[in-house]
Amino acid sequence: MQPNDNKTHWHHGQGHWAHIPPAQWNNWTWQYRHRITTPAQAQTHLTLTPEEHAGCQQAPTRLALAITPHYFNLIDPNDPHCPIRRQIIPRIEETHTTPDEHTDPIGEETTTPIPGLVHRYPDRVLLLLTSNCAAYCRYCTRSRLVSNAQAYNFQPQHQAALHYIRTHSQIRDVLLSGGDPLLLTEHTLDTLLTQLRAIPHIEIIRIGTRIPVFMPQRITPALCATLRKHGPIWMNIHVNHPRECTLELDHALKQLTQADVHLGNQSVLLRGVNDDLPTLRSLLHRLLMMRVRPYYLYACDKVKGTAHLRVPIEKGIELIHQLRGHTTGQAIPQYVIDAPGGGGKIPINPDYIDHWTLTGPILRNYQGKTYPYTNT
Numbered sequence: 001m002q003p004n005d006n007k008t009h010w011h012h013g014q015g016h017w018a019h020i021p022p023a024q025w026n027n028w029t030w031q032y033r034h035r036i037t038t039p040a041q042a043q044t045h046l047t048l049t050p051e052e053h054a055g056c057q058q059a060p061t062r063l064a065l066a067i068t069p070h071y072f073n074l075i076d077p078n079d080p081h082c083p084i085r086r087q088i089i090p091r092i093e094e095t096h097t098t099p100d101e102h103t104d105p106i107g108e109e110t111t112t113p114i115p116g117l118v119h120r121y122p123d124r125v126l127l128l129l130t131s132n133c134a135a136y137c138r139y140c141t142r143s144r145l146v147s148n149a150q151a152y153n154f155q156p157q158h159q160a161a162l163h164y165i166r167t168h169s170q171i172r173d174v175l176l177s178g179g180d181p182l183l184l185t186e187h188t189l190d191t192l193l194t195q196l197r198a199i200p201h202i203e204i205i206r207i208g209t210r211i212p213v214f215m216p217q218r219i220t221p222a223l224c225a226t227l228r229k230h231g232p233i234w235m236n237i238h239v240n241h242p243r244e245c246t247l248e249l250d251h252a253l254k255q256l257t258q259a260d261v262h263l264g265n266q267s268v269l270l271r272g273v274n275d276d277l278p279t280l281r282s283l284l285h286r287l288l289m290m291r292v293r294p295y296y297l298y299a300c301d302k303v304k305g306t307a308h309l310r311v312p313i314e315k316g317i318e319l320i321h322q323l324r325g326h327t328t329g330q331a332i333p334q335y336v337i338d339a340p341g342g343g344g345k346i347p348i349n350p351d352y353i354d355h356w357t358l359t360g361p362i363l364r365n366y367q368g369k370t371y372p373y374t375n376t
Protein backbone atom coordinates (compact mmCIF):
# COMPACT_ATOMS: atom_id res chain seq x y z
CA MET A 1 0.00 0.00 0.00
CA GLN A 2 1.22 3.49 -0.82
CA PRO A 3 1.27 5.98 2.06
CA ASN A 4 -0.86 8.32 -0.03
CA ASP A 5 -3.57 5.79 -0.72
CA ASN A 6 -6.76 7.37 0.57
CA LYS A 7 -8.99 4.35 0.62
CA THR A 8 -7.59 2.31 3.45
CA HIS A 9 -6.41 3.22 6.90
CA TRP A 10 -3.00 1.97 7.86
CA HIS A 11 -3.25 -0.74 10.40
CA HIS A 12 -0.09 -1.88 12.08
CA GLY A 13 -1.62 -3.73 14.99
CA GLN A 14 1.07 -5.08 17.25
CA GLY A 15 3.99 -5.14 14.76
CA HIS A 16 7.26 -5.56 16.65
CA TRP A 17 5.21 -6.44 19.73
CA ALA A 18 3.11 -9.21 18.12
CA HIS A 19 3.94 -11.54 21.04
CA ILE A 20 2.31 -9.27 23.66
CA PRO A 21 -1.18 -10.35 24.79
CA PRO A 22 -3.75 -7.94 23.24
CA ALA A 23 -5.13 -7.10 26.69
CA GLN A 24 -1.75 -5.61 27.59
CA TRP A 25 -1.17 -4.00 24.19
CA ASN A 26 -4.54 -2.27 24.40
CA ASN A 27 -3.85 -0.94 27.91
CA TRP A 28 -2.44 2.58 27.77
CA THR A 29 -0.40 2.22 30.92
CA TRP A 30 1.35 -0.75 29.27
CA GLN A 31 2.06 1.41 26.21
CA TYR A 32 3.40 4.19 28.43
CA ARG A 33 5.61 1.89 30.50
CA HIS A 34 7.04 0.15 27.41
CA ARG A 35 8.09 3.25 25.53
CA ILE A 36 11.35 3.21 23.59
CA THR A 37 13.57 5.61 25.55
CA THR A 38 17.13 4.57 24.68
CA PRO A 39 19.03 4.14 21.40
CA ALA A 40 19.74 0.51 22.38
CA GLN A 41 15.99 -0.21 22.59
CA ALA A 42 15.41 1.44 19.20
CA GLN A 43 18.26 -0.62 17.70
CA THR A 44 16.48 -3.87 18.55
CA HIS A 45 13.91 -2.99 15.86
CA LEU A 46 15.79 -0.87 13.33
CA THR A 47 19.29 0.30 12.46
CA LEU A 48 19.94 3.86 13.58
CA THR A 49 21.91 5.96 11.11
CA PRO A 50 25.10 7.66 12.43
CA GLU A 51 23.17 10.99 12.48
CA GLU A 52 20.39 9.43 14.57
CA HIS A 53 22.79 7.64 16.87
CA ALA A 54 24.64 10.88 17.62
CA GLY A 55 21.29 12.65 18.01
CA CYS A 56 20.16 10.11 20.61
CA GLN A 57 23.35 10.68 22.61
CA GLN A 58 22.55 14.38 23.08
CA ALA A 59 18.79 13.97 23.59
CA PRO A 60 18.99 13.68 27.41
CA THR A 61 20.15 17.32 27.59
CA ARG A 62 17.76 18.74 24.97
CA LEU A 63 14.49 16.82 24.77
CA ALA A 64 14.07 13.25 26.00
CA LEU A 65 13.71 10.35 23.58
CA ALA A 66 10.40 8.56 24.12
CA ILE A 67 8.28 6.66 21.58
CA THR A 68 5.23 4.54 22.38
CA PRO A 69 5.16 1.03 20.87
CA HIS A 70 2.00 2.00 18.90
CA TYR A 71 3.77 4.95 17.25
CA PHE A 72 7.11 3.14 16.84
CA ASN A 73 5.32 0.52 14.75
CA LEU A 74 4.47 3.22 12.18
CA ILE A 75 8.17 3.67 11.35
CA ASP A 76 9.31 1.93 8.19
CA PRO A 77 12.53 0.33 9.53
CA ASN A 78 13.95 0.04 6.02
CA ASP A 79 13.52 3.70 5.12
CA PRO A 80 16.08 6.09 6.66
CA HIS A 81 13.91 8.99 5.37
CA CYS A 82 10.69 7.65 6.90
CA PRO A 83 8.43 10.63 7.78
CA ILE A 84 7.45 9.10 11.13
CA ARG A 85 11.08 8.56 11.99
CA ARG A 86 11.97 12.19 11.18
CA GLN A 87 9.41 13.43 13.69
CA ILE A 88 10.41 11.30 16.62
CA ILE A 89 14.01 10.00 16.44
CA PRO A 90 16.63 12.58 17.45
CA ARG A 91 19.21 13.65 14.87
CA ILE A 92 22.61 15.28 15.31
CA GLU A 93 21.26 18.37 13.50
CA GLU A 94 19.44 19.17 16.77
CA THR A 95 22.81 20.41 18.09
CA HIS A 96 23.15 22.90 15.18
CA THR A 97 21.51 26.20 16.00
CA THR A 98 21.02 29.40 14.01
CA PRO A 99 21.08 32.90 15.59
CA ASP A 100 17.32 33.40 15.11
CA GLU A 101 16.41 30.21 17.02
CA HIS A 102 15.36 30.37 20.67
CA THR A 103 14.47 28.10 23.59
CA ASP A 104 11.18 30.06 23.84
CA PRO A 105 10.55 30.72 20.14
CA ILE A 106 7.09 32.29 20.43
CA GLY A 107 7.75 34.38 23.54
CA GLU A 108 5.46 32.53 25.93
CA GLU A 109 7.53 33.41 29.00
CA THR A 110 6.84 37.12 28.48
CA THR A 111 3.08 36.59 28.93
CA THR A 112 3.10 34.06 31.80
CA PRO A 113 1.63 35.60 34.97
CA ILE A 114 1.45 32.22 36.80
CA PRO A 115 3.68 29.21 36.05
CA GLY A 116 1.90 27.27 33.30
CA LEU A 117 -0.60 30.00 32.40
CA VAL A 118 0.01 31.95 29.16
CA HIS A 119 -2.26 34.96 28.77
CA ARG A 120 -1.45 36.48 25.38
CA TYR A 121 -4.89 37.26 23.96
CA PRO A 122 -7.40 39.28 26.00
CA ASP A 123 -10.21 36.72 26.06
CA ARG A 124 -8.45 33.37 26.22
CA VAL A 125 -5.63 31.60 28.03
CA LEU A 126 -3.36 28.66 27.46
CA LEU A 127 -3.06 26.45 30.54
CA LEU A 128 -0.05 24.12 30.60
CA LEU A 129 -1.00 21.32 32.98
CA THR A 130 2.04 19.04 32.81
CA SER A 131 5.49 18.78 31.24
CA ASN A 132 5.05 15.14 30.21
CA CYS A 133 3.98 13.71 26.86
CA ALA A 134 3.45 10.16 25.66
CA ALA A 135 6.21 10.73 23.08
CA TYR A 136 8.39 13.72 22.20
CA CYS A 137 8.16 15.50 18.84
CA ARG A 138 11.67 16.63 17.92
CA TYR A 139 10.45 20.08 16.83
CA CYS A 140 8.52 20.73 20.08
CA THR A 141 7.77 24.43 20.69
CA ARG A 142 8.05 23.80 24.42
CA SER A 143 11.16 21.61 24.41
CA ARG A 144 12.56 24.08 26.97
CA LEU A 145 10.22 22.63 29.60
CA VAL A 146 8.69 19.46 28.16
CA SER A 147 10.35 16.21 29.36
CA ASN A 148 12.53 18.34 31.70
CA ALA A 149 15.70 17.46 29.76
CA GLN A 150 16.84 21.10 30.06
CA ALA A 151 16.32 21.08 33.87
CA TYR A 152 13.58 23.74 33.60
CA ASN A 153 11.81 22.04 36.52
CA PHE A 154 8.33 23.08 35.42
CA GLN A 155 5.99 23.31 38.41
CA PRO A 156 2.47 24.00 37.16
CA GLN A 157 0.31 25.69 39.78
CA HIS A 158 -3.17 24.52 38.89
CA GLN A 159 -4.93 26.24 41.78
CA ALA A 160 -3.13 29.56 41.33
CA ALA A 161 -3.93 29.43 37.61
CA LEU A 162 -7.60 28.72 38.34
CA HIS A 163 -7.66 31.64 40.75
CA TYR A 164 -6.23 33.91 38.03
CA ILE A 165 -8.88 32.76 35.57
CA ARG A 166 -11.62 33.22 38.17
CA THR A 167 -10.51 36.77 38.89
CA HIS A 168 -10.08 37.85 35.23
CA SER A 169 -13.60 38.00 33.87
CA GLN A 170 -12.47 38.92 30.35
CA ILE A 171 -11.28 35.30 29.91
CA ARG A 172 -13.97 33.26 28.18
CA ASP A 173 -11.90 30.46 26.61
CA VAL A 174 -9.39 28.13 28.32
CA LEU A 175 -7.10 25.92 26.30
CA LEU A 176 -5.65 22.98 28.23
CA SER A 177 -2.27 21.89 26.96
CA GLY A 178 1.20 21.02 28.22
CA GLY A 179 2.85 18.58 27.80
CA ASP A 180 -0.16 16.43 27.19
CA PRO A 181 -3.19 17.00 29.43
CA LEU A 182 -4.60 13.54 28.64
CA LEU A 183 -1.78 12.02 30.70
CA LEU A 184 -3.54 13.33 33.81
CA THR A 185 -5.85 10.91 35.59
CA GLU A 186 -9.59 11.04 35.03
CA HIS A 187 -9.91 12.19 38.63
CA THR A 188 -7.56 15.17 38.13
CA LEU A 189 -9.21 16.09 34.83
CA ASP A 190 -12.66 15.81 36.37
CA THR A 191 -11.65 18.09 39.26
CA LEU A 192 -10.10 20.70 36.93
CA LEU A 193 -13.01 20.64 34.48
CA THR A 194 -15.51 20.90 37.33
CA GLN A 195 -13.70 23.97 38.67
CA LEU A 196 -13.49 25.56 35.22
CA ARG A 197 -17.17 24.93 34.46
CA ALA A 198 -18.07 26.59 37.77
CA ILE A 199 -16.55 29.90 36.58
CA PRO A 200 -19.43 31.91 35.09
CA HIS A 201 -17.36 33.69 32.41
CA ILE A 202 -15.80 30.51 30.98
CA GLU A 203 -17.73 29.70 27.82
CA ILE A 204 -15.34 27.43 25.98
CA ILE A 205 -12.94 24.69 27.10
CA ARG A 206 -10.44 23.33 24.62
CA ILE A 207 -7.84 20.56 24.88
CA GLY A 208 -4.68 20.31 22.78
CA THR A 209 -3.32 16.76 22.70
CA ARG A 210 -1.28 14.33 20.60
CA ILE A 211 -2.27 11.34 22.78
CA PRO A 212 -4.79 9.95 20.24
CA VAL A 213 -1.93 9.71 17.71
CA PHE A 214 0.79 8.44 20.04
CA MET A 215 -1.31 6.26 22.32
CA PRO A 216 -4.92 5.83 21.12
CA GLN A 217 -5.36 3.24 23.89
CA ARG A 218 -5.64 6.18 26.33
CA ILE A 219 -9.07 7.04 24.90
CA THR A 220 -10.89 4.74 27.32
CA PRO A 221 -14.59 4.65 28.20
CA ALA A 222 -13.71 6.21 31.58
CA LEU A 223 -11.87 9.12 29.94
CA CYS A 224 -14.70 9.64 27.48
CA ALA A 225 -17.23 9.66 30.31
CA THR A 226 -15.21 12.35 32.11
CA LEU A 227 -15.03 14.51 29.01
CA ARG A 228 -18.69 14.00 28.18
CA LYS A 229 -19.66 15.09 31.69
CA HIS A 230 -18.11 18.51 31.03
CA GLY A 231 -18.98 18.80 27.33
CA PRO A 232 -18.99 20.23 24.85
CA ILE A 233 -15.18 20.10 24.70
CA TRP A 234 -13.29 21.34 21.66
CA MET A 235 -10.23 19.17 21.08
CA ASN A 236 -7.36 19.78 18.70
CA ILE A 237 -5.29 16.73 17.93
CA HIS A 238 -1.93 16.79 16.10
CA VAL A 239 -1.61 14.54 13.06
CA ASN A 240 1.18 15.29 10.58
CA HIS A 241 1.23 12.40 8.15
CA PRO A 242 -1.39 10.12 6.57
CA ARG A 243 0.39 7.07 7.95
CA GLU A 244 -0.57 8.23 11.45
CA CYS A 245 -4.25 7.75 10.48
CA THR A 246 -4.47 4.21 11.81
CA LEU A 247 -7.59 2.19 12.52
CA GLU A 248 -6.73 2.62 16.21
CA LEU A 249 -6.79 6.42 15.83
CA ASP A 250 -10.04 6.27 13.87
CA HIS A 251 -11.62 4.20 16.64
CA ALA A 252 -10.40 6.57 19.38
CA LEU A 253 -11.77 9.58 17.50
CA LYS A 254 -15.13 7.92 17.05
CA GLN A 255 -15.33 7.37 20.81
CA LEU A 256 -14.43 11.02 21.45
CA THR A 257 -17.02 12.26 18.98
CA GLN A 258 -19.66 10.21 20.77
CA ALA A 259 -18.55 11.87 24.03
CA ASP A 260 -19.47 15.37 22.83
CA VAL A 261 -15.87 16.19 21.88
CA HIS A 262 -15.54 18.30 18.73
CA LEU A 263 -12.42 17.52 16.79
CA GLY A 264 -9.95 19.73 14.98
CA ASN A 265 -6.37 19.13 13.93
CA GLN A 266 -3.20 21.18 14.15
CA SER A 267 -0.36 20.06 11.89
CA VAL A 268 3.15 21.42 11.62
CA LEU A 269 4.55 21.75 8.12
CA LEU A 270 7.81 19.79 8.30
CA ARG A 271 10.51 19.22 5.72
CA GLY A 272 10.62 15.61 4.59
CA VAL A 273 7.42 14.77 6.50
CA ASN A 274 4.43 16.48 4.90
CA ASP A 275 5.84 19.26 2.68
CA ASP A 276 4.67 17.79 -0.62
CA LEU A 277 1.20 18.12 -2.11
CA PRO A 278 0.19 14.43 -2.39
CA THR A 279 1.14 13.72 1.24
CA LEU A 280 -0.49 16.86 2.65
CA ARG A 281 -3.66 16.39 0.59
CA SER A 282 -3.93 12.76 1.63
CA LEU A 283 -3.51 13.75 5.28
CA LEU A 284 -6.24 16.39 5.08
CA HIS A 285 -8.66 14.04 3.32
CA ARG A 286 -8.09 11.32 5.88
CA LEU A 287 -8.69 13.75 8.73
CA LEU A 288 -12.11 14.64 7.36
CA MET A 289 -12.87 10.95 6.86
CA MET A 290 -12.06 10.47 10.57
CA ARG A 291 -14.44 13.33 11.61
CA VAL A 292 -11.65 15.84 12.15
CA ARG A 293 -11.72 19.35 10.70
CA PRO A 294 -8.21 20.58 9.83
CA TYR A 295 -7.74 23.79 11.86
CA TYR A 296 -4.19 25.18 11.69
CA LEU A 297 -1.17 24.30 9.61
CA TYR A 298 1.77 25.82 11.48
CA ALA A 299 5.05 26.99 10.12
CA CYS A 300 7.58 25.19 12.33
CA ASP A 301 8.52 27.47 15.23
CA LYS A 302 12.12 28.61 15.43
CA VAL A 303 13.05 26.25 18.24
CA LYS A 304 16.77 25.67 18.75
CA GLY A 305 18.01 22.79 16.61
CA THR A 306 15.07 22.47 14.19
CA ALA A 307 16.42 24.07 10.97
CA HIS A 308 16.54 20.64 9.30
CA LEU A 309 12.76 20.35 9.74
CA ARG A 310 11.66 23.83 8.67
CA VAL A 311 10.04 24.67 5.33
CA PRO A 312 10.34 28.08 3.60
CA ILE A 313 7.17 30.16 4.05
CA GLU A 314 6.71 30.54 0.27
CA LYS A 315 6.59 26.75 -0.03
CA GLY A 316 3.76 26.63 2.51
CA ILE A 317 1.83 29.33 0.64
CA GLU A 318 2.27 27.41 -2.60
CA LEU A 319 0.88 24.23 -0.98
CA ILE A 320 -2.22 26.09 0.25
CA HIS A 321 -2.61 27.60 -3.21
CA GLN A 322 -2.50 24.12 -4.73
CA LEU A 323 -5.25 22.94 -2.36
CA ARG A 324 -7.71 25.86 -2.51
CA GLY A 325 -10.33 25.20 -5.19
CA HIS A 326 -8.91 21.76 -5.92
CA THR A 327 -10.33 19.97 -2.90
CA THR A 328 -13.07 20.15 -0.26
CA GLY A 329 -12.99 23.56 1.37
CA GLN A 330 -13.34 22.05 4.84
CA ALA A 331 -10.15 20.06 4.27
CA ILE A 332 -8.04 23.21 4.04
CA PRO A 333 -6.43 24.42 7.27
CA GLN A 334 -5.41 28.01 7.99
CA TYR A 335 -1.66 28.31 7.48
CA VAL A 336 -0.21 30.36 10.35
CA ILE A 337 3.07 31.61 11.74
CA ASP A 338 3.18 31.93 15.51
CA ALA A 339 5.20 35.12 15.49
CA PRO A 340 8.64 35.08 17.09
CA GLY A 341 8.70 37.44 20.06
CA GLY A 342 5.16 36.74 21.25
CA GLY A 343 3.05 38.34 18.52
CA GLY A 344 0.68 35.40 18.40
CA LYS A 345 -0.68 33.51 15.42
CA ILE A 346 -0.60 35.35 12.12
CA PRO A 347 -2.54 33.91 9.16
CA ILE A 348 -0.58 33.48 5.93
CA ASN A 349 -2.56 33.19 2.71
CA PRO A 350 -2.01 33.09 -1.03
CA ASP A 351 -3.00 36.42 -2.53
CA TYR A 352 -6.37 36.29 -4.29
CA ILE A 353 -6.55 40.02 -4.93
CA ASP A 354 -4.66 40.72 -8.17
CA HIS A 355 -4.91 44.50 -7.77
CA TRP A 356 -7.35 47.27 -6.84
CA THR A 357 -9.18 49.68 -9.15
CA LEU A 358 -11.20 52.74 -8.11
CA THR A 359 -14.36 50.63 -8.15
CA GLY A 360 -13.06 47.56 -6.32
CA PRO A 361 -10.69 44.60 -6.40
CA ILE A 362 -9.68 42.54 -9.39
CA LEU A 363 -9.89 39.00 -7.99
CA ARG A 364 -7.92 35.96 -9.08
CA ASN A 365 -9.55 32.53 -8.80
CA TYR A 366 -7.91 29.18 -8.13
CA GLN A 367 -7.21 28.71 -11.85
CA GLY A 368 -5.49 32.08 -12.13
CA LYS A 369 -8.36 33.72 -14.07
CA THR A 370 -9.19 37.28 -13.05
CA TYR A 371 -12.64 38.64 -12.17
CA PRO A 372 -13.46 42.26 -11.30
CA TYR A 373 -15.75 42.92 -8.33
CA THR A 374 -17.32 46.34 -8.02
CA ASN A 375 -18.08 47.78 -4.61
CA THR A 376 -21.03 49.80 -5.87
Ligand SMILES: *Cc1c(COP(=O)(O)O)cnc(C)c1O
Nearest residue numbers: 118119120121124125126175345
Ligand atom coordinates in the same frame (compact mmCIF):
# COMPACT_ATOMS: atom_id res chain seq x y z
C1 LIG B 1 -2.64 29.35 20.13
C2 LIG B 1 -2.90 30.05 21.39
C3 LIG B 1 -4.21 30.33 21.79
C4 LIG B 1 -5.41 29.92 20.98
O1 LIG B 1 -5.44 30.59 19.75
P1 LIG B 1 -6.69 30.37 18.77
O2 LIG B 1 -6.30 31.13 17.53
O3 LIG B 1 -7.88 30.94 19.46
O4 LIG B 1 -6.85 28.91 18.53
C5 LIG B 1 -4.39 31.02 22.97
N1 LIG B 1 -3.34 31.41 23.71
C6 LIG B 1 -2.08 31.19 23.35
C7 LIG B 1 -0.97 31.68 24.20
C8 LIG B 1 -1.80 30.49 22.18
O5 LIG B 1 -0.54 30.23 21.82
